[in-house]
Amino acid sequence: MAKKNTKTLKFEALDKELQNLLYSRDNSNLISVLKEEKNPLHLEQLAQLDVKSCKNLGFPVLWSLYENDFIPFEENFLLEKLCDALFLMSKHKEIESFILKRPVIAEKLCTKLPFFLTDNFSTNTFLYDSLLILAEKGYFKDTQVLPNFLEILLSPLKTTTANSYCRFIEDFNPTTEELLPSQQTLFALLSSDKTSVINFVMKLIKQISDEKSFDFQSFADNFALCFATPKIAKSQLIGLNILEKHYKQQSPTHPDYLEQLAVLFTIPDVKLQEKVAALLTTYFNHEGLPEVIAPYRDYLKGKAQDLLATLSPSENSENSENSENSPTARAARTSQPQKTARTLTPVSCPPTPEKLLFLLGDCLRERTAATIDLFFEGLVQLQDQLPENFKEQLAPYIAQVNGMYYFNVQLAALQLLLAGWMEDRPLESPEDWTKMNTQVRRLNTEEEEPFKQACVLHNVWYLRDEIPYLLYKVRATLNKLKSGSKLPFLSTPTHAPFYMDAETLADRLFAYQTAGKEVDLDDLVVSCNRLLLSTITPEAQEKVRSFSGQYAPALGYFFGLSDVVTPTEEFLPLWTQITRLKHPNKVFTEFETTAAKDYLSAVKPFFPSYEIEGEFKQFFLEKVYVDDYYNYTLASPFDSSVFDRLPYNCYNAGAYDRWDTDTLRYVISLNPQYVDVLLGKYTPLYVGDSDAETQRNLREPLQLLLEYDLPVHHGGWIFVGMALLHDKKETRDLAAEYILRAISRDEDLSYLQHFIADILAQKLTPINRFVEFLDMPTRDPKIKAFQKAVVEAYLPLAEKQEKKPMNHKKLANWLIC
Numbered sequence: 026m027a028k029k030n031t032k033t034l035k036f037e038a039l040d041k042e043l044q045n046l047l048y049s050r051d052n053s054n055l056i057s058v059l060k061e062e063k064n065p066l067h068l069e070q071l072a073q074l075d076v077k078s079c080k081n082l083g084f085p086v087l088w089s090l091y092e093n094d095f096i097p098f099e100e101n102f103l104l105e106k107l108c109d110a111l112f113l114m115s116k117h118k119e120i121e122s123f124i125l126k127r128p129v130i131a132e133k134l135c136t137k138l139p140f141f142l143t144d145n146f147s148t149n150t151f152l153y154d155s156l157l158i159l160a161e162k163g164y165f166k167d168t169q170v171l172p173n174f175l176e177i178l179l180s181p182l183k184t185t186t187a188n189s190y191c192r193f194i195e196d197f198n199p200t201t202e203e204l205l206p207s208q209q210t211l212f213a214l215l216s217s218d219k220t221s222v223i224n225f226v227m228k229l230i231k232q233i234s235d236e237k238s239f240d241f242q243s244f245a246d247n248f249a250l251c252f253a254t255p256k257i258a259k260s261q262l263i264g265l266n267i268l269e270k271h272y273k274q275q276s277p278t279h280p281d282y283l284e285q286l287a288v289l290f291t292i293p294d295v296k297l298q299e300k301v302a303a304l305l306t307t308y309f310n311h312e313g314l315p316e317v318i319a320p321y322r323d324y325l326k327g328k329a330q331d332l333l334a335t336l337s338p339s340e341n342s343e344n345s346e347n348s349e350n351s352p353t354a355r356a357a358r359t360s361q362p363q364k365t366a367r368t369l370t371p372v373s374c375p376p377t378p379e380k381l382l383f384l385l386g387d388c389l390r391e392r393t394a395a396t397i398d399l400f401f402e403g404l405v406q407l408q409d410q411l412p413e414n415f416k417e418q419l420a421p422y423i424a425q426v427n428g429m430y431y432f433n434v435q436l437a438a439l440q441l442l443l444a445g446w447m448e449d450r451p452l453e454s455p456e457d458w459t460k461m462n463t464q465v466r467r468l469n470t471e472e473e474e475p476f477k478q479a480c481v482l483h484n485v486w487y488l489r490d491e492i493p494y495l496l497y498k499v500r501a502t503l504n505k506l507k508s509g510s511k512l513p514f515l516s517t518p519t520h521a522p523f524y525m526d527a528e529t530l531a532d533r534l535f536a537y538q539t540a541g542k543e544v545d546l547d548d549l550v551v552s553c554n555r556l557l558l559s560t561i562t563p564e565a566q567e568k569v570r571s572f573s574g575q576y577a578p579a580l581g582y583f584f585g586l587s588d589v590v591t592p593t594e595e596f597l598p599l600w601t602q603i604t605r606l607k608h609p610n611k612v613f614t615e616f617e618t619t620a621a622k623d624y625l626s627a628v629k630p631f632f633p634s635y636e637i638e639g640e641f642k643q644f645f646l647e648k649v650y651v652d653d654y655y656n657y658t659l660a661s662p663f664d665s666s667v668f669d670r671l672p673y674n675c676y677n678a679g680a681y682d683r684w685d686t687d688t689l690r691y692v693i694s695l696n697p698q699y700v701d702v703l704l705g706k707y708t709p710l711y712v713g714d715s716d717a718e719t720q721r722n723l724r725e726p727l728q729l730l731l732e733y734d735l736p737v738h739h740g741g742w743i744f745v746g747m748a749l750l751h752d753k754k755e756t757r758d759l760a761a762e763y764i765l766r767a768i769s770r771d772e773d774l775s776y777l778q779h780f781i782a783d784i785l786a787q788k789l790t791p792i793n794r795f796v797e798f799l800d801m802p803t804r805d806p807k808i809k810a811f812q813k814a815v816v817e818a819y820l821p822l823a824e825k826q827e828k829k830p831m832n833h834k835k836l837a838n839w840l841i842c
Contacts, residue, residue, distance in 0.1 A: 033075040036082075043067045047082055052089040052123075059095060071095045077102050084110035085123045088130065100134075104141045107134050111155040121155075125164060135159075136169040139177040143186070153193045160197050171199055172207045178214055178222055187217075191225040204233050208240060212247035220256045227260035234267045241271050249285040255754075258294035265289075265300045272308050283309035283317055290321035290329070293800030298329035306332055323802035369520040369557075374403040378411050385422055385439075392435035392687050394523035394694035401442070401498055402517040405505045416447050423447065427476075429465070429483040434688050437484040438495045444481055445503045452500060454485035461486045491688070493673045494695060497547045512536055515544065515552035522733055523694035525552055526560040527584065531568035534580070538572060546599065549576060550674045553583060553603050554696045561585060579603060590615040598674040601627045605677050606698055609738045626677045631701045631740040632776070637787045677702060686725045693729055700730070701741035708744045712789040715752045723748045727759040737767070742777035749781065749798065750790040761798055768807050778814045785830060786822035792832040799839055816840055 036044070042064070046055055062068060071090070076099045079087065084106040090096045091103070107130070114120045124130055138156075165171065174194050178187060204211070211233075214226040233239055248264045251257065286309070289301045302325075305314060315336050325333065372395050375381040381403045387396045412418075423443050430437040444450045455461045461482055468479035488496035498514070505512070513536065519529045530552055537544050561584055569577075569584045579596060581587045583603040592600040592615055601621050604613050612629050621627040676696035693700060707722040727748055730737070737745060748760035767774060785792055799812050816836050823829055823836075 032073055034070055034073045035075055036078040036080075039070050039074070040064075040066055043070060047079075047086060050083070050086070052085055055086065056089055056093050060093070068095075082106075085120065088123075088127070092127070092129075098133075100137065101141070104134055104137060107138075108142070108152060111152045114155040114158070121158065124159065125162060128164070131159075131165055131168050131170065135165065136173055138170070139173040139190070143177055143180060143182065153189070153196075156193070157196050171197060171203055172210065175207050175210045175214070175226075178217070178226075179210070182219075184219055184221065187219050188221050191222060195225065199229070201233050201236060204229055205236060205238055208233060209243065212240075212244050215247045216250040220254065223251055223254065223257050224260045227257075227263050231263050231267065234270070241267075245279075245282065249282070252285060252288040253291060255292065258292055258297045261289060261292065262294075262297050262300060265297070265304060269300075269304060272304070277308050280309065280311065283314065287317050287321055290318070290324045291802070293324070293326065293796075295327040295329070298324075298326055299332070302329040302332040306336070310336075321802075323804055369524065369526075372399060372518055372521050374399055374406055374517070378407055378415060381407055382418060382422075385419075388435065388439060389422070389425055392433070393690050395518050395521050397435050397438065397691070398498075398514070398517050398523075398694075401502045402514055405502060406511055406513070408506055408509070408511070419443065419447065427480060429469075429480050430487060432685050432688070434488055434492050434495055435691060437487050438499050440480060441484050441488070441496075441499045442502060444477065445499065446506060448477070450477070450481050452481060452485050452496075452503075454482045454489070456486075456489070458486065458490075492692065492695075494547055494551060495691070497545075501545065501548070510542075512540060512542060515548045516555060518555060518694075520557075523555055523697060524557050525555040527556055527558075527565040528560070528562060528568070530556055531565045531584075534572060535568055538574065544574060544576060546576075546596070547674055550599050550602055550676070551695050553580075553599065554606065554676060554698065555694065556583075558607070583607060592616060592619055592621070594620060597621050601675055602677055602696075605630075609699065621675070624675055624677075625702050626699070626739075627675075630738065631677075631705070633705055633740045633743065635743065637783075637789065686729075689725065690729065693733065693735070697733065697735055699738060700735055701737060701739050704737065704741040704744035708747055712747060712750055712784055720751070720753050720756060723751055723756050724753075724759060727756070727763060730763055731759065731766070734766075736772070737763075739776065742774070743780055746777050746780045746784065750784060750794050752794070754797075757794060757797065761801070764798075764811075765808065768805075768811055771807075774811060775814075778811065778818055781815050782818035782822055785819050785836070786826060788826070788830045792830055792836060796832070796835050796839075799836075813840065 039047075043066075046058060046067075049055060059067065059071070074096060076087070076096050084103070087096070087103060087106055091098055110120050110124070114124075135156075142152075159165065160170075171194065174190060174197075178190055182190070208230075211226045211230050214222055215230075217223050217226075230244065234244075244264075245268065248268070251261070251264075254261075283305055286301055286305060290298055292298070305318070318333055318336070322333075375384050381400070384396060384400050384403060388400050422439075426436055426440040426443060428436075428440065430440070441452055445452050455464070465479045465483050468475040468482070470476060485496065488499070501514070504510075513533050515530060515533050516525070518524060519526050533552075534544065566584050566586055569580050570586060572580060575593070576596060576599065578587070578589075578591050579599050582590060583606075590600065590604060590613060597616075597619060601616065601624060604611070605626050610630055614628065616622055616624075616627045625631055677699050692703070696703070704726060707726050709719040709722065711719075723744070726744070729735070745760050745763055748756050749764065751757055751760075764774070764777070781795060784790055785795055795815070799816075801808075803809065816839055819836055820840075823833055
């Protein structure tokens with residue numbers, strides 16, 4: 026064996042004659058010359074050669090040197106060169122011949138390939154094709170190549186890599202004799218998190234299940250680990266057939282296995298449920314079976330219901346009743362939403378400067394309305410209580426917020442507030458982006474002062490462009506601090522996460538009237554948007570009745586003192602907001618003669634139209650929004666110049682764009698009770714789009730709808746419907762949860778029902794995605810009624826199609842079941 030020398034030579038340092046000899050590709054001649062020892066220098070240099078530096082030598086040369094003891098065995102390097110050779114094998118048959126003549130390569134290198142490929146290579150068809158050629162010629166017989174490829178599937182692989190390995194093993198066409206030694210690996214793979222792997226190994230398990238050496242008990246134990254795995258019903262049925270075959274030969278020796286088998290009832294596959302029911306009634310029909318099945322009765326379909334209906338009822342009816350209320354039963358009926366009233370948690374301004382500093386820390390982390398708005402308010406209310414060194418105490422926070430923000434309006438607002446208050450910087454910036462950017466680039470240096478100027482210039486422009494309300498809030502706070510005014514902001518939340526109660530708003534308005542100060546329209550609009558109508562009391566109404574400002578008629582209408590809508594141009598943003606919040610479903614003809622006649626949701630509720638057209642059945646949502654860059658060129662009649670004339674505080678009209686989640690949290694707080702137009706911003710162009718941006722645009726607003734328990738009234742149901750039919754299960758689950766919550770509140774879902782039916786009938790999404798919603802276990806008649814309404818709306822639409830959608834029968838038969 027070649028010895029490693031402490032002194033190494035790179036390939037480039039070898040004698041030129043030796044280099045040329047190694048490059049010759051004539052391995053026989055190479056080895057012959059070296060063995061003749063005509064040039065001792067060559068042997069001496071080979072003994073010192075750094076093998077890894079021979080990157081330009083082919084595998085046959087390197088292996089020939091190794092097998093003749095001229096170089097040491099460098100496993101990883103030789104594996105890399107072997108892979109290179111396999112890539113080239115289809116074009117160079119001499120490589121195949123070289124490898125086939127040397128079975129030791131299979132034992133020393135090919136058995137390591139599964140692990141090496143996983144760590145160093147992406148899947149490659151050419152490499153696998155070459156391995157298959159070698160396998161077909163029996164090259165890997167009696168080696169660990171196949172077992173190792175199976176074992177590597179236990180590693181946390183990417184799905185595409187795991188699928189490639191499965192196809193490769195399948196193409197190996199392994200015999201039963203080759204698979205039996207790896208049966209424990211196959212059983213362990215039944216707990217894989219990849220359904221494709223489970224489906225693959227179950228076929229191999231079926232192939233060996235009739236053999237005498239088949240470890241049935243180990244299979245049964247591991248098989249139970251995939252009972253709750255969705256989308257593998259065919260594989261689970263194969264496994265049940267294996268169980269049945271062995272139970273016919275020997276009765277089950279583990280009676281408690283019935284509890285594990287019963288979990289399979291949660292899989293909404295009729296044939297699978299029927300097989301489970303047959304196994305339970307045949308081999309586990311003893312005392313306790315009815316109690317085990319009880320939590321799963323809502324899941325049962327077809328013949329499974331009939332088979333289990335013949336079971337004798339429990340002798341102890343109390344036990345049976347308790348089983349329905351057991352934790353298992355409650356967990357099984359996850360689709361039973363509860364009707365809950367919104368719980369209001371009061372929030373208040375910090376009472377001391379110390380608490381104000383803590384709240385500023387919260388602002389940096391949470392960035393919600395209940396933190397940043399309370400901080401603004403607290404600073405105003407505590408301004409005459411702040412210690413002399415308070416600005417010094419703020420120094421660490423200034424260091425955290427100094428910067429130019431592109432994706433976080435809350436931090437931009439805090440940076441501007443602290444810069445304007447502590448450093449008295451004017452908060453000005455050119456409205457034109459090019460001019461602003463030119464100035465920022467000139468000032469953006471490593472010097473502290475120019476950089477601070479650049480931050481202000483950029484962040485002012487950014488806030489004005491993204492959420493003008495926050496820029497107003499920063500400037501208004503600075504004005505109150507400079508003037509010493511402690512008049513409160515009208516819109517500061519009184520209850521988490523961002524709501525207002527009516528009496529507090531009335532008190533704040535009364536304070537302005539008493540002080541003889543004008544109310545700011547921006548602040549008033551947001552305060553009304555956040556106000557919960559359920560908190561309006563007779564006491565609040567009496568306070569509003571005494572108001573005399575220009576806003577008094579609007580507030581009188583909002584608080585229920587009048588039914589008359591008398592909009593003025595100045596207060597259109599207020600009137601268009603409060604009318605839609607007060608009566609979401611009403612048509613307000615009063616706006617038809619005003620500038621708001623074309624604002625979305627001002628005159629009529631927001632019901633966007635959509636089209637399904639073209640050879641590829643593309644879905645087009647009519648979007649008349651701001652800068653709708655991903656759809657307006659295709660299907661929107663919108664003239665973008667309208668955006669310049671749309672007041673940003675007409676929140677119901679969608680005068681804003683899309684944002685990241687943190688910013689969206691704050692945007693929702695400005696208009697939490699009519700989010701339909703906002704949701705239209707996030708509605709994807711294509712049904713079922715699965716790119717990362719589409720998934721995020723569906724998931725993040727849905728999470729906020731659920732977290733904040735926000736209502737959807739009209740066009741927002743298109744967004745929810747798109748999410749319910751999305752290809753990612755996480756998104757579908759969120760949409761289903763939201764729909765169930767709406768059903769429990771008796772909300773009008775007719776628009777959603779029609780939309781889902783239309784999309785399914787037009788074949789824009791697989792029917793199985795909606796079948797998943799139909800298959801949820803429930804006895805709730807409201808949920809059943811919603812499901813039935815969708816199917817009944819779908820069937821006549823589907824009848825109009827020349828070719829019925831795939832899985833049409835599943836919906837048609839659902840009404841019969």
